[in-house]
Amino acid sequence: MTLKCITSINWRERIEQNRFFNLQHYFKGSDAIEWPKPIAYSSSSSAQVISDLISRVLDNASSAKLFQVSIQPDLAVNGKDVFVLSNGSTSGSIKISASTGVAAAWGFNYYLKYVADSSGIEQ
Numbered sequence: 001m002t003l004k005c006i007t008s009i010n011w012r013e014r015i016e017q018n019r020f021f022n023l024q025h026y027f028k029g030s031d032a033i034e035w036p037k038p039i040a041y042s043s044s045s046s047a048q049v050i051s052d053l054i055s056r057v058l059d060n061a062s063s064a065k066l067f068q069v070s071i072q073p074d075l076a077v078n079g080k081d082v083f084v085l086s087n088g089s090t091s092g093s094i095k096i097s098a099s100t101g102v103a104a105a106w107g108f109n110y111y112l113k114y115v116a117d118s119s120g121i122e123q
Contacts, residue, residue, distance in 0.1 A: 043071035046101035054108055067108065068095045075099040083107030085115070 047069040058064040068088045075082045081103035088095040094111060098104035 043073065046071045050101050050104040053105060066093045068093055069104050070095065070097045071101060071104060072097055073099055085111055
């Protein structure tokens with residue numbers, strides 16, 4: 001199974017919009033806002049961060065080790081984030097390839113919601 005998804009949202013623009021909204025909330029009317037510098041992660045550390053997220057969401061279950069995360073910035077299409085779900089290198093594993101860590105997290109959420117038929121959140 002291979003699934004490729006291109007987001008219709010430019011996440012970087014969305015993050016900047018949210019930062020602006022949040023800062024406006026705290027600094028009403030101030031024109032001396034200093035924007036926070038974005039944190040740049042390497043592809044390998046982004047992959048580790050998403051693997052840690054998967055472990056937390058799955059309560060450190062052994063199934064969390066079945067997810068393989070790969071961050072490949074060249075997957076982006078016209079500045080839009082992309083994730084690809086495919087079979088992993090070992091039997092029963094799932095590979096999440098993505099252009100950014102955010103896209104990888106979105107791919108994991110997509111897998112839970114539509115492939116595994118679980119939102120990952122108890123209601």
